[in-house]
Amino acid sequence: MVKKRLKITGIVVLSVVVFVIAAAFLLPYIISADTYKGMIVSELQKVLKRDVSLGRLRITILPTLGAKIENVVISNPPDFSKAPLLSLDSVKVRVKIIPLLFGRKEIAALTLNHPVIFVEKNQQGRLNLPFMDEAGTTDQSNALQRLSLSQATIRGGKLIYLDRSAEPSRRTELEEIDLDISDLALGKTIKYKLTLHWSPGEVSLNGWAGPLGDRDLKNIPLEGKLKADFPALDGFMKKLAGVPEGTLQGALKADVNISGNTGSSLKMKGDVFLKNLAMGEKGARSIEGLDITVSPEADLSGKDGPLQLTAILQLDKTPFQIQGQFRDFSKSPVGRLTFTSQQGINLAEIGPKFPSLDRAVKLKGQLALAGELIVPAQGNPLLSLEANSARMDIALENKPTSRKQAAPRQKSGFDARGKVTIKEGKFQGNDFRDFLLTAEMKRGAMKITRFTCAAFEGTVEGDGSFNMVQEPSPFSLKTKVAGVDADVLLSSLTSAKGMMKGKLSGEAALGGTGLSVEAFKKNLTGTGEIQVKEGELTWLNLIGRIVQALGGKGWGKDKTTFDDLTSAFTIKDGMVSVPNLILSQKDIDLLLRGSIGLDSTLKMEGEAHLPSSVTGNLSGKGWKLFEDDKGRLIIPFTLQGALKNPKVEISTKLLEQGVKGLLEQYLKKKLKIGVASTLSAFLLVPEILFPIGANFCIWE
Numbered sequence: 001m002v003k004k005r006l007k008i009t010g011i012v013v014l015s016v017v018v019f020v021i022a023a024a025f026l027l028p029y030i031i032s033a034d035t036y037k038g039m040i041v042s043e044l045q046k047v048l049k050r051d052v053s054l055g056r057l058r059i060t061i062l063p064t065l066g067a068k069i070e071n072v073v074i075s076n077p078p079d080f081s082k083a084p085l086l087s088l089d090s091v092k093v094r095v096k097i098i099p100l101l102f103g104r105k106e107i108a109a110l111t112l113n114h115p116v117i118f119v120e121k122n123q124q125g126r127l128n129l130p131f132m133d134e135a136g137t138t139d140q141s142n143a144l145q146r147l148s149l150s151q152a153t154i155r156g157g158k159l160i161y162l163d164r165s166a167e168p169s170r171r172t173e174l175e176e177i178d179l180d181i182s183d184l185a186l187g188k189t190i191k192y193k194l195t196l197h198w199s200p201g202e203v204s205l206n207g208w209a210g211p212l213g214d215r216d217l218k219n220i221p222l223e224g225k226l227k228a229d230f231p232a233l234d235g236f237m238k239k240l241a242g243v244p245e246g247t248l249q250g251a252l253k254a255d256v257n258i259s260g261n262t263g264s265s266l267k268m269k270g271d272v273f274l275k276n277l278a279m280g281e282k283g284a285r286s287i288e289g290l291d292i293t294v295s296p297e298a299d300l301s302g303k304d305g306p307l308q309l310t311a312i313l314q315l316d317k318t319p320f321q322i323q324g325q326f327r328d329f330s331k332s333p334v335g336r337l338t339f340t341s342q343q344g345i346n347l348a349e350i351g352p353k354f355p356s357l358d359r360a361v362k363l364k365g366q367l368a369l370a371g372e373l374i375v376p377a378q379g380n381p382l383l384s385l386e387a388n389s390a391r392m393d394i395a396l397e398n399k400p401t402s403r404k405q406a407a408p409r410q411k412s413g414f415d416a417r418g419k420v421t422i423k424e425g426k427f428q429g430n431d432f433r434d435f436l437l438t439a440e441m442k443r444g445a446m447k448i449t450r451f452t453c454a455a456f457e458g459t460v461e462g463d464g465s466f467n468m469v470q471e472p473s474p475f476s477l478k479t480k481v482a483g484v485d486a487d488v489l490l491s492s493l494t495s496a497k498g499m500m501k502g503k504l505s506g507e508a509a510l511g512g513t514g515l516s517v518e519a520f521k522k523n524l525t526g527t528g529e530i531q532v533k534e535g536e537l538t539w540l541n542l543i544g545r546i547v548q549a550l551g552g553k554g555w556g557k558d559k560t561t562f563d564d565l566t567s568a569f570t571i572k573d574g575m576v577s578v579p580n581l582i583l584s585q586k587d588i589d590l591l592l593r594g595s596i597g598l599d600s601t602l603k604m605e606g607e608a609h610l611p612s613s614v615t616g617n618l619s620g621k622g623w624k625l626f627e628d629d630k631g632r633l634i635i636p637f638t639l640q641g642a643l644k645n646p647k648v649e650i651s652t653k654l655l656e657q658g659v660k661g662l663l664e665q666y667l668k669k670k671l672k673i674g675v676a677s678t679l680s681a682f683l684l685v686p687e688i689l690f691p692i693g694a695n696f697c698i699w700e
Helices: 002-030 033-048 097-101 140-145 233-241 349-352 485-491 517-523 541-549 614-616 621-626 655-671 678-683 685-699
Strands: 057-061 065-074 086-095 105-115 116-121 148-163 170-185 191-199 199-210 223-230 248-261 266-278 287-301 307-315 319-326 335-348 361-374 383-397 417-429 429-442 445-455 459-467 476-483 500-513 525-537 561-571 575-583 589-597 599-608 635-643 647-652
Touching: 002 170, 002 307, 065 541, 223 233, 233 248, 287 349, 307 335, 307 459, 319 361, 335 349, 476 485, 485 500, 500 517, 525 541, 541 589, 541 599, 541 635, 614 635, 621 635, 655 678
Parallel strands: 105 148, 116 148, 383 417
Antiparallel strands: 057 065, 065 086, 086 105, 086 116, 148 170, 170 191, 191 199, 199 223, 223 248, 248 266, 266 287, 287 307, 307 319, 319 335, 335 361, 361 383, 417 429, 429 445, 445 459, 459 476, 476 500, 500 525, 525 561, 561 575, 575 589, 589 599, 599 635, 635 647
């Protein structure tokens, strides 16, 4: 009998279990949960203060009580973009059944699939996130007091941040976000792990926070470890800031610890490594193979308290000490940052890491740096920099370089001013000392307010500008030299070594693009004036060549000496145009005009005024028509060909000069002075031509 009762009881229990299981599976399909959507939407809108829309809603009973909501959309406020604040494919919620029987609402798990979070800052600096203006209010605390969440998960999330307060607006996108949170409840320590996946790398932040206070949500203890590993940096920067792939390369690693309390102080300490950093497209890179290590220690006091920062920055092999303090860090940072490098940068070692500069100039020496970055409440940050060196050697690259044309650079986001001093050194192998340069930069355009130094056995000074935004970089320069050695100066900037001697003074206004000697030859433009005292043209006996070209014996000297050489000049298209070069020595004058190529070629014409002591056997009665008012022989000539060995020829103007002289002489004899008529002159032409021809026969 007992066995029969047990059997009946078992059958009843089994039937109930089967019924419950069947009901658990069938009720979600029989009973529509859509009738509860209005209530859910109303509650969400009340809490979030945003419009909410839901798709299909489904309730599950086994294995746990729960619900699934599809196509959830939470709108933006009216004064923000039309894009929703949050949209996601589905939300899954599982509730613990046993605590529910005792009136406690405990969520076993919450899963968000493929959420897209759109965070926006408008032009007034206000965020579109709910609760940002009411953080820590009683309503939120009460809401959290009723919340107990064992596990929360985000899979395949996306975060979009749009800052409209910046000019221009900035947009950043983070994809493939995974987040796991456990034990989200008042009085508990919350564990979290956030991972951002980018091929081929990721960023992770994991640790704990809490316990949350019953009323105050502003003071939350926390601890975490931030790690980053990107073997290929360009993929990460493309997604983070839209930088084109290939323009920023290298490997990034970071290991940083974070600890403290959100209401009092947060501390950060760790290391960040950038290996083999390269910037720019291949063939036109501004940085290549640079290693950077940063070891920061930061202390942020409260939400809007000051941020104290100390760090060691290792730039290749050079350590920098960094200290700074900022305030209003969560809104618009204001503060000051200082950095120093007492050891100094080894320019010869770090130069190849900056190919664009290294292609134009080679630097040797130690350069100590000290600087300050000021971030104001309004306007651009200002970087002040002082650099000094006990000795530096500078050499311009003279060989042409074939490289890919670089795209225009972006304007800099900060302004700068600086001062560079060099006690002594060499420029193109020549000594200089007491170099001083002061400059300022605004949005990538540099203005050199002053430079001065003792060089080339004289002094050099001036000012100029240099635009780093464009590529190749344009420059302008106004310079003045006084008492410099002409040979030393010319051999430093051109191939004309040992070709001119004397003390040179003058001034020039120059412009061009690029910094190499080859770029100077192609792009240099400008005007100026020069004067050379007590000099010589060592490569050419110009006076002797002129006399020889006219049939004389020449001059015994093998060079052209002068007391004074003056000229204005214009530079354009690789040519130096000389309209009025005057070379004088005692009673000798040479007047030249024409062009001198920066490729060391000449094309000039001139006029020599030579005394009988120079012309020698050319002196005589037949040359009286070719003399100036000082009795010097006037010889027109041309000068063209290679600079080191030009061809000197007598100009056809000599014939014109002779005809003119004979005509004037004959008219004085045949006509009364002051009453000669045009008709008489024409009638006398046949009579004039005969003696001219006779005289030329004598000269022949």
